[in-house]
Amino acid sequence: MSATVRSGAEAGLVSCGTCDLLSRPAQARAVQPGHCPRCGSELEWRRRDSIQRTWALLIAAAICYIPANILPVLRTNTVVSSDADTIMSGAVFLYTSGSWPLAVIVLVASVMIPLGKLVALAYLLITVQRGSVASNRDRARLYRLVEIIGRWSMLDVFVDTFTVALIQLQPLMSVEPGPGVVFFMAVVVLTMLAVESFDPRLIWDAGTNWQGRHA
Amino acid sequence: MILETIACPACDLLQQVPPLPPGGKARCPRCDETLGSRSADPLDRPLALTVAAAIVFIIANTQPLMDLSAVGRQASTTILGGAYEMWIQGQALTAIVVAFCVVIAPATYIAFMLTVLLAARRPPAPLWVGELLRWADVMKPWSMSEVMMLGILVALVKIAELATVSPGIGMYAVGLLVVLLPAIMVNFDPAEVWKRVTWADAASRAAIAE
Numbered sequence: 258m259s260a261t262v263r264s265g266a267e268a269g270l271v272s273c274g275t276c277d278l279l280s281r282p283a284q285a286r287a288v289q290p291g292h293c294p295r296c297g298s299e300l301e302w303r304r305r306d307s308i309q310r311t312w313a314l315l316i317a318a319a320i321c322y323i324p325a326n327i328l329p330v331l332r333t334n335t336v337v338s339s340d341a342d343t344i345m346s347g348a349v350f351l352y353t354s355g356s357w358p359l360a361v362i363v364l365v366a367s368v369m370i371p372l373g374k375l376v377a378l379a380y381l382l383i384t385v386q387r388g389s390v391a392s393n394r395d396r397a398r399l400y401r402l403v404e405i406i407g408r409w410s411m412l413d414v415f416v417d418t419f420t421v422a423l424i425q426l427q428p429l430m431s432v433e434p435g436p437g438v439v440f441f442m443a444v445v446v447l448t449m450l451a452v453e454s455f456d457p458r459l460i461w462d463a464g465t466n467w468q469g470r471h472a
Numbered sequence: 473m474i475l476e477t478i479a480c481p482a483c484d485l486l487q488q489v490p491p492l493p494p495g496g497k498a499r500c501p502r503c504d505e506t507l508g509s510r511s512a513d514p515l516d517r518p519l520a521l522t523v524a525a526a527i528v529f530i531i532a533n534t535q536p537l538m539d540l541s542a543v544g545r546q547a548s549t550t551i552l553g554g555a556y557e558m559w560i561q562g563q564a565l566t567a568i569v570v571a572f573c574v575v576i577a578p579a580t581y582i583a584f585m586l587t588v589l590l591a592a593r594r595p596p597a598p599l600w601v602g603e604l605l606r607w608a609d610v611m612k613p614w615s616m617s618e619v620m621m622l623g624i625l626v627a628l629v630k631i632a633e634l635a636t637v638s639p640g641i642g643m644y645a646v647g648l649l650v651v652l653l654p655a656i657m658v659n660f661d662p663a664e665v666w667k668r669v670t671w672a673d674a675a676s677r678a679a680i681a682e
Contacts, residue, residue, distance in 0.1 A: 263486050265479030270486065272479035275606045276666045279479050279486075296602040297672030347630075356629050363626060397483060397503040404613075411573060411616055415623025416630070418570050421561060422554040423540050423547055423631060430542075430634070434563045442566050449613065458484040461503070 264458070267467040271300050304456035308382060314451035315378050321443040322371060329435035330417050336428060341435060344368065344413055366412040367441070374410070374448045377403050381455065388463040400457045407452055410445045414438060480505055514661035519589040521659060525652040526582050532645035533575060537624060542635030550642060551575060551620075577615040578653065584608040585656060588665060595668035602669045605662060612657070618650045 265272050265279060272279045273293040282290035282300065290300040329341035342350065344367045352360035377399055384396060417438050424432040475488035482505035489498050492510040500507055511517065536548040549557070551574055559567035584604040591601045624646070628637050 264484035265486050266484055268486055270479060272481060272484070274481070275609075276602060276669075277478060277481060277663070278666070279477060292672065294673035295666065295669065295671050296606070297599065298606065351626070351630065354630075354633055359626050359629055362622070394503060397505070401482075401505070408613060408616055409619055409622075411619050412623050412626070414566065414570060415574075415616075415620045416626045418554045418558055418566070419537070419549065419624050419627040420630060422549040422557040423538065423627070423637070424634070425547060425557070426542060426545050429545075433561050434558055434566065438558075438563060439566050442569055446569060453613070457482045457503070461483040461485070 264461065264465060264467060266302050266458075266462070267465055271302055273298060273300060274304075303458055303462075304454060307454055307456040307459060308386060310454040311378065311382055311451050314447050314454060315375065315382070318371075318444050318447035318451060319375055321440045321447065322375065325371075325437055325441035325444050326368075328437035328440065330413065330437040330441065331420060332433050332435050333424075333430070334433065335430045343437060344441065347413070347416075363413065363416070366409050370406055370410040371444050371448065374403050374407055374452070378448070378451055378455065381460070385459045385463070390464040393460050396460050397457055400452075400455065400460070404452050407445075407449050410448075411442070414442050414445070478507065480507060508663055509658075509661065511659045511661055513659070514664040515589055515592060518585070518656050518660040519593075521652055521656045522582060522585045522589060525649060525656060526586060528645050528648045528652060529578060529582055532642050532649050535642035535645060536640035537642040537646070538628065538637055538639050540631065540635050540637050548640065551646075573614055573616040574620045577611045578617055578649070581608050581611040581615050581653075584611070585660070589660075592665045592668050596670045597665065597668045599670050599672055601665065605665055609662075615653065617646060617653060621646050621650050 270279050270281055271290045273296060275298040276293060276296040278293055278295045280294055280300070290302060292298065293300055326344060329343055330347065331342045333340045333342070344363075348360050348363045348367070351357070351363060381396060381400060384391075417434055421432050421434050424430060475490055477486065477488050479486050480500040480503060483500060483503040485500060485502045487500070489507060492498055492508065494510055494512040497509040498507040499505065533551050536550055537554075539546065539548045541547075552571065555567045555571040555575075558564075558570060585608050588601050588605050588608065591597050624643070628639075631637050
């Protein structure tokens with residue numbers, strides 16, 4: 258490795274987000290670097306309005322997180338009774354019915370992963386906005402972790418969908434979805450979009466002489 | 473030895489990557505991002521796996537996932553049947569997202585990969601191959617077959633308290649699909665396709681290659 262560590266942007270080179278080709282834009286310091294000569298995609302120094310977009314999606318997700326946990330996700334109707342289940346009480350039901358490994362899986366996927374994602378993304382955004390240069394490698398690792406495990410929080414939506422699809426034994430017993438499902442799904446989709454709009458290269462831009470255009 | 477200069481897609485560090493041996497993997501020294509991996513057979517093996525995935529996907533979507541019997545009554549569901557029931561119950565948005573994540577996204581991924589891999593066999597590949605590859609890549613995080621499978625298993629355990637449930641042919645097909653989809657991703661090397669694609673701007677190819 259060379260003595261001075263340089264980023265592509267510092268050297269006036271832009272890497273294509275689609276095909277990874279490194280190219281030098283016609284105008285070296287252009288705000289819009291143009292199109293990739295190989296695949297024709299629009300080139301960007303950094304993902305557009307990364308910080309703003311990620312914050313907007315993250316705040317929307319945090320708002321949806323509250324009704325997602327308070328409102329029932331499933332309602333079980335039998336001849337004699339009608340029970341509503343939230344995500345938490347669903348996990349508790351699994352625990353009391355003896356399948357604690359599944360209870361742990363549901364708890365991790367539906368409660369800990371979404372909450373962890375919200376906290377992790379907020380932490381990444383705040384440190385990037387402050388121009389932090391500390392523990393870059395750990396923050397990069399955190400981003401990658403959030404990117405990989407985020408999709409697993411969709412688990413509860415699938416559990417609810419297939420429970421509803423199978424238990425339609427009217428009038429003896431039927432299960433219908435509650436309003437919590439759509440909010441919970443919104444949390445998962447919004448956080449996934451937030452992860453995609455965050456640009457991890459911003460973590461490494463702090464302290465370089467390349468002036469970020471996201472400010 | 474020809475070193476290829478690239479910028480890490482996750483941290484933008486400029487670096488030179490030597491040609492990788494089959495089965496080799498390159499990581500960014502600064503942020504640990506995987507920069508590329510070379511499979512022993514980057515096009516034919518993923519093609520075989522994609523054909524298999526396409527067949528298994530059709531079975532998974534047409535055959536019942538599971539059958540339920542309780543108090544003398546029978547019920548069964550398919551993947552789309554699950555989404556459709558949510559739609560009927562007034563959860564249209566949930567139904568659409570579920571259908572997207574378990575049917576549309578994986579179907580698009582499989583169909584586009586199949587086209588890309590077939591078209592890349594005879595270089596130069598036309599430019600639209602790159603476009604399809606880009607869309608296949610967009611679908612990847614949204615294709616949630618394995619999450620769905622775990623979800624179905626959790627639902628089965630919950631329902632087992634109330635009724636007798638038995639997995640159907642569709643369930644076994646989903647199990648196979650969950651193995652085949654990551655196998656395509658591991659064996660496929662997008663760089664191999666990009667090497668064969670006709671450049672959008674042919675003049676600058678000469679400029680960069682010099």
